[in-house]
Amino acid sequence: LAKTTQPISMDSYEGQEVNITCSHNNIATNDYITWYQQFPSQGPRFIIQGYKTKVTNEVASLFIPADRKSSTLSLPRVSLSDTAVYYCLVGEGTGNQFYFGTGTSLTVIP
């Protein structure tokens, strides 16, 4: 079960681009990389998922280098409402393959 390492916390000013990097040195061939967002007293919410290179959706981009041992979640022009904990998960997808870790607590400052 691949574990991940993320910074414990980050601060950013409103309107800035935020990049959160996750290390997953033991990622397996069949593993995907998934990011979730969690607000206090709520369940996590899916943000983005990828296998390699770059994935972009309406809320974020995910950059994955060729060796796949790390990934970077990019949030463009963050707002105060983006203050949350962000989790990087690596796994094949079903069952108990997801390890959440402690996540990165992002604080957006006005």
Add this chain to the structure above:
Amino acid sequence: DTGVSQDPRHKITKRGQNVTFRCDPISEHNRLYWYRQTLGQGPEFLTYFQNEAQLEKSRLLSDRFSAERPKGSFSTLEIQRTEQGDSAMYLCASSPPGQVTDTQYFGPGTRLTVL
């Protein structure tokens, strides 16, 4: 699509009592997960159902914990003889069939406080 719902949202109980939580997944989602989350930590996997079959159980799920999904729809998580260490947020998630990878949709959680 009303999302994953959990009931109750909060539960306060005395040590030694039994508690039961319910999770209603998104309609037609065949996979259902239970997690436990304590303050400052990420969710920890407890167990996983595909339809009515319980396919995975974490070692965190002691003999005092039992989960069921009798008809492959809603699920219940029961904790017997609660201990103070059981105090946590219990999260349920579901995911639809036919996915190569798993996108889990989480409910709001049930916060358990054991006095």
